[in-house]
Amino acid sequence: MFGNPANHQRGPATRWPAAAVVLALAAALAGCGASSTTSKSTQAAKPSIPAACSKTAPARIAPNPWSPSQRELAPAGADAIRPCRYSGLNDHPRLTLTHTALLTTPGLVSTLVREFDKLPSQRGAIACPFNDGSEIVALLAYPTAHAVTISVGLRGCENVTNGNLKRIALGVGYQFGPELVVKLQRLTGDISPG
Numbered sequence: 766m767f768g769n770p771a772n773h774q775r776g777p778a779t780r781w782p783a784a785a786v787v788l789a790l791a792a793a794l795a796g797c798g799a800s801s802t803t804s805k806s807t808q809a810a811k812p813s814i815p816a817a818c819s820k821t822a823p824a825r826i827a828p829n830p831w832s833p834s835q836r837e838l839a840p841a842g843a844d845a846i847r848p849c850r851y852s853g854l855n856d857h858p859r860l861t862l863t864h865t866a867l868l869t870t871p872g873l874v875s876t877l878v879r880e881f882d883k884l885p886s887q888r889g890a891i892a893c894p895f896n897d898g899s900e901i902v903a904l905l906a907y908p909t910a911h912a913v914t915i916s917v918g919l920r921g922c923e924n925v926t927n928g929n930l931k932r933i934a935l936g937v938g939y940q941f942g943p944e945l946v947v948k949l950q951r952l953t954g955d956i957s958p959g
Contacts, residue, residue: 812869813906818849822860822900826916826928834913835929839881843905843913845869846877850953853899853920860898864953878905880945881915884925884932891933896921901949917949 833840850864868874881903899919906912918924923934923946934942 812844813908813910814867815845815847815904815906815912818847818862818865818902818904820862822851822862822898823902823914823916826902826914826926828928829913831911831913833911834927837882838884838925838927838930838932839878839903839905839913839915840907840911841875841878842909843874843878843907844871845906846874847904847906848949848953849902849904850950851898851900851902853897855897856899866953868952877903877945877948880941880948881925881932884934884942884945887922887924887931887933891922891935893921893924896924901946901953903949917946919946919950 829835831840846868848866848868849862852859852861852863854860856863868877896918897920901917901919903915903917904912905915913927915925915927917934923936923942925932925934934946936943
C-alpha cells in the first residue's frame with residue numbers, strides 16, 4: 766500500500782495539511798531570525814566596558830595608533846569611562862590604585878570627553894617642582910572596540926596626555942583645567958562632593 770502511488774490520495778484534502786506544516790515551519794524560522802536580530806540590537810545597546818585599572822600607576826602612556834586619538838585628546842563617541850586614581854610618591858603605598866569608578870551615563874561621558882578636549886596644549890618648557898606622580902588615568906571605551914587612555918597629573922603642572930597629545934590642566938589664566946581635575950577626583954570618590 767505504501768509503495769503504490771495509485772493508492773495515495775491527491776487532492777485538496779491532503780495538500781492543505783502539508784501546506785499548513787510548511788507555513789508553520791516558515792513562521793518558526795522567521796521568528797528565530799527576528800529574535801536573533803533583537804538580541805543583537807540589545808547587545809549593541811550595552812555600553813562598552815573599559816579595561817580594568819592596573820594595580821600600580823603606569824610608568825607612561827603609550828602612543829595610541831588609532832588615528833582620531835592623534836588629533837583629539839579624547840575622540841568623540843566614547844560610551845564608558847573608567848577613571849583610576851593613583852597615589853603619589855609621597856603616599857604610602859606609592860603609586861598604587863586608591864580609587865576607581867565606572868561611568869556609563871551618556872551625558873556624563875560625553876561631557877567629560879568634551880572637557881578633555883577643551884584643555885589647552887602644553888607650550889614651551891615648564892618647571893613643575895611639586896609633581897609627585899599622583900594621577901588619574903581615564904580609560905575610555907568606544908563601541909567600535911577602540912580604547913583611549915588619558916593620564917591627568919594631580920600635582921605640579923597637572924600634565925595631561927593620551928600618549929599622542931600633551932595638554933595641561935594647571936589653569937594658568939583660566940579655571941577650566943582645575944575644575945576638570947576636581948570633577949574627576951569627585952567621580953572616583955577621592956574627595957567628597959562640595
